[in-house]
Amino acid sequence: MTQLPTDIKEAETKDRNKLALRRMFLGRIVRSLSVSFWVMVIAFLMIRLSPGDPVRIALGAEATEAAVTEMRHKLGLDTSIFSQFYHYFTGIFSGDLGMSFFSGLSVTNVVGTHLPVTLMIIGMSILLGIILAIPIALFVALSKNQIATYLFRAFTSVSLALPGFFLALVGLLFFGTTLNWAPAAGYTGAFPGNLHFLWLPAVVNCGSLVPVLSRVLHSSLMDTLDEEFVETGVIRGVRKIRFYWSYMLRPSLAPTVVLLSYMVGVMIGGTVIMETIFSLPGIGRELITAVDSRDYPVVQGIVMIFGLIVVFFSFIGDLLGYLLDRRVTLS
Amino acid sequence: MSNAKTKKKRQVREGSFGLYTGFGMMGLLILAGLIFPLISKYDPNQPGLVPMSPPDGKTFFGTDLLGRDVFTRVFDAVFIDLGTALVGVAIPLTVGTIIGTLLGISKNKRVNSLVGSIIDGINAFPFLIFVIALIAFIGPGLKSIILALSLVNWARYARIARTRAVVVNQQGYVEAARILGFSKVRILFKHIIPNVSSETRAYALSDFIIVIIAVAALSFLGMGSPPPQAEWGAMIRDGAQILTLAWWPTIFPGLALCWAGVSVAFIAEGLQRRLREVNTK
Amino acid sequence: MTNTTKKLLQVTDLQIGIPHPRRETLVIVNKASFDVGYGEMVGIVGESGSGKTMVCRSMIGTLERRGAKVLAGQVLFEDQDLAHASETTWKKLRGKAIGYVPQSALAGPNPVLTIGAQLSEALKKSDTKGTIAEQSKALLELVKIRRIDTVMKQYPNQLSGGMRQRVMIACALASNPKLLIADEPTTGLDVTVQAQIMVLLKEIRNEFGTAIILISHDLALIDDVCDRVVVMHAGATVEVGSVSEMTTPRHPYTVALNQSRIDIAVPGSELVTILGNAPSVGQWPTGCRFAGRCTIVQSDCTSGDHPPLFGDRGAHQSACLHADLLKGR
Numbered sequence: 015m016t017q018l019p020t021d022i023k024e025a026e027t028k029d030r031n032k033l034a035l036r037r038m039f040l041g042r043i044v045r046s047l048s049v050s051f052w053v054m055v056i057a058f059l060m061i062r063l064s065p066g067d068p069v070r071i072a073l074g075a076e077a078t079e080a081a082v083t084e085m086r087h088k089l090g091l092d093t094s095i096f097s098q099f100y101h102y103f104t105g106i107f108s109g110d111l112g113m114s115f116f117s118g119l120s121v122t123n124v125v126g127t128h129l130p131v132t133l134m135i136i137g138m139s140i141l142l143g144i145i146l147a148i149p150i151a152l153f154v155a156l157s158k159n160q161i162a163t164y165l166f167r168a169f170t171s172v173s174l175a176l177p178g179f180f181l182a183l184v185g186l187l188f189f190g191t192t193l194n195w196a197p198a199a200g201y202t203g204a205f206p207g208n209l210h211f212l213w214l215p216a217v218v219n220c221g222s223l224v225p226v227l228s229r230v231l232h233s234s235l236m237d238t239l240d241e242e243f244v245e246t247g248v249i250r251g252v253r254k255i256r257f258y259w260s261y262m263l264r265p266s267l268a269p270t271v272v273l274l275s276y277m278v279g280v281m282i283g284g285t286v287i288m289e290t291i292f293s294l295p296g297i298g299r300e301l302i303t304a305v306d307s308r309d310y311p312v313v314q315g316i317v318m319i320f321g322l323i324v325v326f327f328s329f330i331g332d333l334l335g336y337l338l339d340r341r342v343t344l345s
Numbered sequence: 346m347s348n349a350k351t352k353k354k355r356q357v358r359e360g361s362f363g364l365y366t367g368f369g370m371m372g373l374l375i376l377a378g379l380i381f382p383l384i385s386k387y388d389p390n391q392p393g394l395v396p397m398s399p400p401d402g403k404t405f406f407g408t409d410l411l412g413r414d415v416f417t418r419v420f421d422a423v424f425i426d427l428g429t430a431l432v433g434v435a436i437p438l439t440v441g442t443i444i445g446t447l448l449g450i451s452k453n454k455r456v457n458s459l460v461g462s463i464i465d466g467i468n469a470f471p472f473l474i475f476v477i478a479l480i481a482f483i484g485p486g487l488k489s490i491i492l493a494l495s496l497v498n499w500a501r502y503a504r505i506a507r508t509r510a511v512v513v514n515q516q517g518y519v520e521a522a523r524i525l526g527f528s529k530v531r532i533l534f535k536h537i538i539p540n541v542s543s544e545t546r547a548y549a550l551s552d553f554i555i556v557i558i559a560v561a562a563l564s565f566l567g568m569g570s571p572p573p574q575a576e577w578g579a580m581i582r583d584g585a586q587i588l589t590l591a592w593w594p595t596i597f598p599g600l601a602l603c604w605a606g607v608s609v610a611f612i613a614e615g616l617q618r619r620l621r622e623v624n625t626k
Numbered sequence: 627m628t629n630t631t632k633k634l635l636q637v638t639d640l641q642i643g644i645p646h647p648r649r650e651t652l653v654i655v656n657k658a659s660f661d662v663g664y665g666e667m668v669g670i671v672g673e674s675g676s677g678k679t680m681v682c683r684s685m686i687g688t689l690e691r692r693g694a695k696v697l698a699g700q701v702l703f704e705d706q707d708l709a710h711a712s713e714t715t716w717k718k719l720r721g722k723a724i725g726y727v728p729q730s731a732l733a734g735p736n737p738v739l740t741i742g743a744q745l746s747e748a749l750k751k752s753d754t755k756g757t758i759a760e761q762s763k764a765l766l767e768l769v770k771i772r773r774i775d776t777v778m779k780q781y782p783n784q785l786s787g788g789m790r791q792r793v794m795i796a797c798a799l800a801s802n803p804k805l806l807i808a809d810e811p812t813t814g815l816d817v818t819v820q821a822q823i824m825v826l827l828k829e830i831r832n833e834f835g836t837a838i839i840l841i842s843h844d845l846a847l848i849d850d851v852c853d854r855v856v857v858m859h860a861g862a863t864v865e866v867g868s869v870s871e872m873t874t875p876r877h878p879y880t881v882a883l884n885q886s887r888i889d890i891a892v893p894g895s896e897l898v899t900i901l902g903n904a905p906s907v908g909q910w911p912t913g914c915r916f917a918g919r920c921t922i923v924q925s926d927c928t929s930g931d932h933p934p935l936f937g938d939r940g941a942h943q944s945a946c947l948h949a950d951l952l953k954g955r
Contacts, residue, residue, distance in 0.1 A: 241733055242728045242729060242730055242734050243728070243733060243734055243735055243736045243737065245688055245691070245728060246726070246728050246734055246735070246797075247747075248687075248688055248691065248720070249686050249687075249688060249720055249721065249726045250720065250721045250747055250748050250797065251717065251720035251721035251722075252747055256747075260736060260738065260739055261736060264738045265737055265738050338738065339737060339738055
């Protein structure tokens, strides 16, 4: 067989693709690491660059000069900024995020104890969000019904504008007080008993996720339905379930997955409020307590951890999006 | 194509429906915020009525734990809430657009990558968490909320503006203005910023919804206005403590908050559809 | 039937429309008639909007997906009327006797499945012998793809446009079809690659006796590879004939198409373009739908129905009332 010009081109394309893949993967890692570094820097600078004097705000107006100096020393704010950053930065890598002012516990300890509850709420919200969003988007996209589409659009834009903390209270009033299905306090940690305490926060929290996810998925599904390869699949006689998955859902999923990873930050914000309302011992409630008592090391540590979590999930989301659909980064 | 024409017509109507509903709802809320506190016979912040009495013919929304009229307080709070959110969007919109545009057109690679990294770093934090943490350092209050919102959100606008400015900067009309010898400042303000800000302003509208809710949520967490100032989030916070005994001090400010959020959502949706319709023409 | 030899496909007075719940049905194809013989390569040519894609969708059962349906007429494939086939019938037919190569090579293959997976999907419905892996390799060999083992594991976006279209052809051939429909299969490909695909199609026809319908807006392309040509304008077939017959066109639209061909234009002379635009769907005039652009239009052209194809089926047919006026040209 003769060497066709397309084949030569093909060989080049293949190498280019491999290179592009490697470059994109390395690029993502480098980017994530660099963003992580800046997350640490910003968390570090927050207390030092804040307008006003955080130490005086913490101690109140009547604080003596001696008390202020002592607190500065405790926070390590009396050394040069570079040596402060050096200690902070090396501390992070040895798992040392500083000490809480009041409890005397290490911040690492505080985060370690309370993170599981928070991650569980976020995980449940995301799971629930996916379970609800996919069928909704599929149904609306497949029905091609004008009224369904219109209602869907109205429903999503309205539900995005509803405040989660208010919905949580309404839910608590209804399910907690009236039906006695959801407790407002008294969390116990063991799985699966804790689901009793977590289901309502997770339901409310996914209220901000479902509209966003279903909307993006719906619009990608509509795009996919117009694609020619769907026609090819129909003509080829691909069977139902396989058709729905390989020809509709999977080619449409990548933007939703990427978006979902970006929504982790929003979920974290919502979780902080849910933990406060439902008295759940998560890291979010710790943050609010620390803010109220001006426990700066705890605030700084928690904020940084949340920042890193978001960076991590964006990295995973980008990667997953690419694995699901090769068009994402190469086209 | 008669089919395409009618389709377009329907889209205009749909967009308009959202716009009219949104503006109508917002107008009603603002009107109520102007009128009701003035004509109400109760002082929003002065206790004196029977505490926790349910809604009736005199106190339409009932009274709260301290014996204040919830109705008067809900509408007294309209301008506090909307105003705080408006300023909390306007400042980062302006600052972010300008910084982002300057980054987009600047040729200084070092500044670009440094500020770019800071922008990425700030955007990596969950929005609400970062604002809460900043308030921990600058102290509570509505001004602090605005300041914290500005410190966090400018980065989001800057990212959008930078991407857009890079594109706009290469457009023919900017190139033409440059060849014609217009001053850099004139090109920046006459040609580049208006085209960049159309994008950031569009984002600001959907951001407005988030910020309205965030302001109330922060107050709800006890980081907003100090008592006795009527503010929806703070009212819900106070009401939540007696939620099982009296639902009205919580539900009515909450509904007002929902009303505000939904009206902006409708405006945003309507405007978006209209813009899309104009773009496809 | 005037022609005694049995035809593979007979399209007769096909009418396709898009029904609307509140308004009148929008007719997009009306009076389309042509035949395809066994092993014959037929080109359908026409401007965009002439209904050629819709006609071909009626043969693969995807009209309903686009909200359209056959209103009248027949699409006889062997002895089966495809025009009014139910979804159940289509389920049995699909992926068997009729193969389809989609319009855009870039968007044709499923982006999330490997080439191997798509081939095996196409092969599942066929009843040929051998394992799926063997057959897949044989198919890729057939469409002249090299490094077959690598390609099988690759995703469409890793292949060039020409390669993707070869893969699509391989998929369409999986079930050993009697008819292959290629809807503008070279859109968006380089000219050299275009030529290769065309050669490949012709080779397939010669080797396996597969009848091929090639849809294109490029008359030159069709002239090169096809046996017969069907010219469509504004939803109707206006001229049908063999390639050699088409050198003396009997419809003014074909004349115009010929004159606007770049490949045979005299260097230095101005390119002739066809006067005006084809009438939009839903705004067809009474009488001949080409009358508004015609250079030889007569008074009787603008009244009554659009003229049918005159002449015997299988012979050189034209839908022009005054084809004799073209003789002198």
